[in-house]
Amino acid sequence: MPDRADDPIFRFLLERFMMLRAAEVGATEAAAFDVDLQAPTRSRLVLHVRPDQSSPDVRAAAVAAFLELIAPCVVQSTDGAIEVGDPDGKGEPQFCLITLLYVDGSPSLAIGYITRASSDVHAKALLGVLRRGGPGAADEV
Numbered sequence: 006m007p008d009r010a011d012d013p014i015f016r017f018l019l020e021r022f023m024m025l026r027a028a029e030v031g032a033t034e035a036a037a038f039d040v041d042l043q044a045p046t047r048s049r050l051v052l053h054v055r056p057d058q059s060s061p062d063v064r065a066a067a068v069a070a071f072l073e074l075i076a077p078c079v080v081q082s083t084d085g086a087i088e089v090g091d092p093d094g095k096g097e098p099q100f101c102l103i104t105l106l107y108v109d110g111s112p113s114l115a116i117g118y119i120t121r122a123s124s125d126v127h128a129k130a131l132l133g134v135l136r137r138g139g140p141g142a143a144d145e146v
Contacts, residue, residue: 023037
């Protein structure tokens with residue numbers, strides 16, 4: 006069986022899944038990694054979705070930043086909402102929402118989504134959307 010990062014069918018389905026989830030939380034960028042439980046910062050990139058014309062250096066820096074953000078979540082086996090950027094013109098800071106997908110009780114895939122939220126509470130509500138799915142899930146907080 007091919008490695009997930011090299012499997013075109015897996016990558017196709019993962020990209021569709023990530024794009025749907027990104028739209029649900031207003032994310033502008035997302036990255037998925039095969040989790041390395043022994044060294045989370047060496048987890049392998051499976052897919053990076055960034056719909057702009059960024060240079061390879063900018064994209065590589067973004068992937069490296071995602072790796073640093075997912076590592077604590079992998080170590081603690083928990084999802085997270087981490088503030089990563091200054092407020093925009095509307096006063097909303099940028100957050101990375103991290104979700105872990107499990108196989109046999111261990112994190113197997115980590116996905117980070119970059120979005121804006123009005124507060125930590127709002128960011129955690131958006132994380133709830135990713136966990137539970139569906140529009141309106143953020144209203145449950």
